[in-house]
Amino acid sequence: AQKITQTQPGMFVQEKEAVTLDCTYDTSDPSYGLFWYKQPSSGEMIFLIYQGSYDQQNATEGRYSLNFQKARKSANLVISASQLGDSAMYFCAMREGAGANSKLTFGKGITLSVRP
Amino acid sequence: DTGVSQNPRHKITKRGQNVTFRCDPISEHNRLYWYRQTLGQGPEFLTYFQNEAQLEKSRLLSDRFSAERPKGSFSTLEIQRTEQGDSAMYLCASSLSGRSGNTIYFGEGSWLTVV
Numbered sequence: 653a654q655k656i657t658q659t660q661p662g663m664f665v666q667e668k669e670a671v672t673l674d675c676t677y678d679t680s681d682p683s684y685g686l687f688w689y690k691q692p693s694s695g696e697m698i699f700l701i702y703q704g705s706y707d708q709q710n711a712t713e714g715r716y717s718l719n720f721q722k723a724r725k726s727a728n729l730v731i732s733a734s735q736l737g738d739s740a741m742y743f744c745a746m747r748e749g750a751g752a753n754s755k756l757t758f759g760k761g762i763t764l765s766v767r768p
Numbered sequence: 769d770t771g772v773s774q775n776p777r778h779k780i781t782k783r784g785q786n787v788t789f790r791c792d793p794i795s796e797h798n799r800l801y802w803y804r805q806t807l808g809q810g811p812e813f814l815t816y817f818q819n820e821a822q823l824e825k826s827r828l829l830s831d832r833f834s835a836e837r838p839k840g841s842f843s844t845l846e847i848q849r850t851e852q853g854d855s856a857m858y859l860c861a862s863s864l865s866g867r868s869g870n871t872i873y874f875g876e877g878s879w880l881t882v883v
Contacts, residue, residue: 656810689874695857697811697874743810755801755824756872758810 655679656744656759663764665734672719673729673762675744684748686727687756688718691741700742703727734766770794772875774860780881781850788846789878793862800843801872802835803859804828811859817843818865850882 657676665671677686688700703711703718711718719728731738741763745756773792781787793800799818803811814833815825819840829835832850837843847854857877864870 687871695859695877695879697859697861697877699871699873702871745810755813755816756811757813760808760810 654759655748655757656746658744658759658762660762663762665731665764665766667736667766667768668733670730670732671734671764673731673742673744673764675727675729675759677725677727677744677746679725679746679748681748684746686718686720687745687747688716688727688729689743689745689758690738691743691761693740697743701729731764736766736768739764739766772860772862772873774858774875774878776878777876778879778881780883783852783882784849786846786848787850787880788844789858789860789880790842790844791860791862791875792842793860794873797862797864797873798840799863799865799872800837801861801863802843802845803861803874805857805859805877806855814845814858847880850880852882855880855882 655678684705686703690698701711701713701716701718703720710720715732717730741761743758743761745758747756801816802814805811813826814829815835817837820837832848835845857879859874859877861872861874863872
């Protein structure tokens with residue numbers, strides 16, 4: 653089974669509106685971390701937001717928030733007030749296990765296009 | 769700029785040639801990772817180091833691939849006898865060990881085209 657699933661083929665959003673990018677994950681480890689990265693056409697992977705499996709509150713970082721639903725094993729990224737510069741690929745990733753002792757496993761990504 | 773630095777950014781090589789990529793991590797980071805990304809896919813883990821020790825290698829890392837981090841600072845990834853299937857972007861990343869929330873920071877990647 654895939655550990656990270658991102659099934660939306662491509663998303664479009666109007667500038668200044670909010671958009672939700674879906675991510676579901678699969679793990680039997682009770683301790684894990686979930687990450688979202690943005691990859692513009694230049695190729696660099698830019699860290700956006702992190703959610704730990706034991707965190708009581710949903711993570712927020714500026715215009716980014718993570719809708720963490722543990723029972724459903726979903727970790728959707730919400731981008732508020734979309735900007736043209738948000739157009740990029742977005743990847744959800746998971747690190748399993750306590751501590752920083754393991755690698756990230758990535759999903760296939762979602763393309764987001766922001767329309768003016 | 770004190771981020772993760774990779775070079776060369778782009779490399780075109782003929783099949784059968786050897787190529788080497790270099791990664792300079794964020795200076796205080798003791799963990800260094802190599803990932804490979806092909807078009808339309810997410811990055812796939814290749815290997816990682818803690819200081820100079822190579823702690824894990826993916827089965828994707830065939831015998832033609834070798835990575836080193838001799839002094840626990842910069843790292844090199846060498847591909848010998850390149851094949852067209854090696855064409856991809858090779859991403860380097862670094863982090864601190866210790867906490868699961870320690871972020872992994874990526875470089876801009878090195879694009880490899882094998883012709």
